[in-house]
Amino acid sequence: MQGAPGIPREQPLNRAHRISGAIAGVVLMYLIVTGVPLQFTDALGLGSRYVGAGFVHDAYNLAAPESAQKSGRVTRIGDLLIIDEVGSLSVADAPLDGAVDFGTHFIIALDGTLLYVDPRPPLRGEPLDSPLEPARIARSTANSLIASDGADSRMTSDLMTWRATTETAEFAKVTTLDGAALADAQNAYRSRFITWERWLQDLHSGRFFGAVGQWLVSLSTLIMIGLAATGLIMWSRQRRMKRQLAALLREQTPP
Numbered sequence: 001m002q003g004a005p006g007i008p009r010e011q012p013l014n015r016a017h018r019i020s021g022a023i024a025g026v027v028l029m030y031l032i033v034t035g036v037p038l039q040f041t042d043a044l045g046l047g048s049r050y051v052g053a054g055f056v057h058d059a060y061n062l063a064a065p066e067s068a069q070k071s072g073r074v075t076r077i078g079d080l081l082i083i084d085e086v087g088s089l090s091v092a093d094a095p096l097d098g099a100v101d102f103g104t105h106f107i108i109a110l111d112g113t114l115l116y117v118d119p120r121p122p123l124r125g126e127p128l129d130s131p132l133e134p135a136r137i138a139r140s141t142a143n144s145l146i147a148s149d150g151a152d153s154r155m156t157s158d159l160m161t162w163r164a165t166t167e168t169a170e171f172a173k174v175t176t177l178d179g180a181a182l183a184d185a186q187n188a189y190r191s192r193f194i195t196w197e198r199w200l201q202d203l204h205s206g207r208f209f210g211a212v213g214q215w216l217v218s219l220s221t222l223i224m225i226g227l228a229a230t231g232l233i234m235w236s237r238q239r240r241m242k243r244q245l246a247a248l249l250r251e252q253t254p255p
Helices: 012-044 054-059 179-190 196-205 207-252
Strands: 069-071 075-077 080-083 087-089 098-100 106-110 113-116 124-128 137-140 146-149 155-157 163-164
Touching: 012 196, 012 207, 054 179, 075 098, 075 106, 075 113, 075 179, 080 113, 080 179, 098 137, 106 137, 196 207
Parallel strands: none
Antiparallel strands: 069 075, 075 080, 080 087, 098 106, 106 113, 113 124, 137 146, 146 155, 155 163
């Protein structure tokens, strides 16, 4: 179809430059959004903060254990202890026998051993010596720890010394998670693997989207080079046309 009279048809080079400019603008904004935060990794704590989004974990094919246990505010899934679904502590992959909250600290029984855990971030845990292998633990009325080997043997401790006791107490209950609770624990487990720094780096380079993403980022770089090249060519043409027009006007102007 012929263009309208008096309206010049857009030159192919101009069209290519315009399209390249639109694409380059979008890509540049993407690179800025994903790249600028990486310049402030330490200030933003990106290397120590973890991504909790499930779709990110799925993209990295992160797997989680099929089972989890919970006692009070403590969840045990695989080799991870999670308190309040926020703080986490790596431990041996062992069954959870119970957890007692003393406010300033937790005592956690894992497969016959005791662990003293400070819940202030970052979580820290220390083994606690015990004269028996606790299968159940509880908090006494005197704010001490009561441990039992599951039979009749009971000891109470102020965390410094142990004494035999006949005090009765409600031992910490342990439940096996399922359904939504298990899914939340699995997501919390997977969220301990990908930091914001790692995710932003993979977004910036296109690796997060696989080979296709890397190719697109590389192609976008070539488009930006093409944008610069077509811009230089157009600028050079305009200068040449201006010089030719100036020369023509000089020829037509009477002396």
